[in-house]
Amino acid sequence: MANKDEIIIHVDSxxxxxxxxxxxxxxxxxxxxxxxxxxxxxxxxxxxxxxxKGQGTAYGFDTISDIGAGIEKAALSKDSEGMKKFAAELLDYLQRVKIIYG
Known part of the structure; x- marks a missing residue:
């Protein structure tokens, strides 16, 4: 059984x-x-x-693409807090993601 905090991602082997x-x-x-x-x-x-934003989906990580888009948007508007928020979100995601190959 998966830990409820884990984010399960299925990736092509x-x-x-x-x-x-x-x-x-x-x-x-x-x-x-x-x-x-x-x-x-x-x-x-x-x-x-x-x-x-461009690479995440190519590897099967749509969330990384979404976070990348958020980082890009925050950078374009020079929103320091937004950039920090998305960096923290990315780190949290990376700590919780579990890959299943198949």
Missing amino acids: EIQELIPKFLENRRQDVEIILEALKQQDVETILTLGHNM
Whole structure:
């Protein structure tokens, strides 16, 4: 039985080898976003959000695409609190996601 806090994602086994690195890169994105916020480097955050928005669904992670879109939108409007909120949401998602390959 799944933990109620887990988020179960079904991913095609053909891309199984790519998933751990994809998720690790998203964890690194959170760190980069938080550091970029300290430096007021909105361009970096905008680029990361845009890339996440495009890549998430391709790997089977629609939520990552949605969060990426939120990050991108917050960066476009220079909304620091929004960028922090979406970075925290991404980190929470990454901590709870469980992959089932098939």
